[in-house]
Amino acid sequence: MKREFRSTVTDIAIVLVCGALILTVAWGVTDRRAVQTTQTDAPHILIDPGHGGADGGAEASDGTLEKELNLAVSLPLRDLLTVMGYAVQMTRATDVMLNTEGDTLRERKVSDIHNRLAMVEAADLTVSIHQNKFTQPQYFGTQIFYSANTEESCVLADSVRDQVIALLQPDNTRALKRGTSDIYLLHHATRPMILVECGFLSNQAELAKLKDAVYQRQMAFAVAAGVMTYF
Ligand SMILES: [Zn+2]
Helix, strand or coil, X not given: CHHHHHHHHHHHHHHHHHHHHHXXXXXXXXXXXXXXXXXXXXXXXXXXXXXXXXXXXXXXXXCCEHHHHHHHHHHHHHHHHHHCCCEEEECXXXXXXXXXXXXXXXXXXXXXXXXXXHHHHHCCEEEEEEEECCCCCCCCCCEEEECCCCHHHHHHHHHHHHHHHHHCCCCCCCCCEECCCCCHHHHHCXXXXXXXXXXXXXXXXXXXXXXXXXXXXXXXXXXXXHHHHHC
């Protein structure tokens, strides 16, 4: 009797374990399908590494060009958001300008920015990555600008700012800044858009961090976390 009971208990245990395994596998399959479905309808995020090619952007005292750091943060940002199931596109994934016309650098920059704006307008939201530079060397810390044309831009900026502070810069007290006509893309974007100035090339300690591959990935992670929190 005891034996039978033990055997029944064992049988029940086996059934339960098998059931749990089947459920786990089924859950996994459902989950993967869910991710695939999400990817098709996923928000279309545009990442815009500022400058590129003949347009180096700001230059640090050691010759580091802003365009290089912008790309170095944008590439891991792309990978992180892609892995999270978003449909991610980049304005550039290499060191190029996006101009389709123009001879002088100025004309090429105008063509470049028009082409970027067309991509911004086709996306659900855009995160533009830049670096700051100031005449005085003491200033540091990420600063985020948002497009004043959509309320969502400010919400997204706030979300990214919160994550940058929580994960990387607990002492950062910089307020969000409304993009003015000085920032062409923010001024003209009718879709949600923010511009993240990751740090100051003019501050030697921050420049050293910005050039560090680990810090670049950390910055990318903080921005990605802000985007995910926004959604
Ligand atoms: Zn810039």
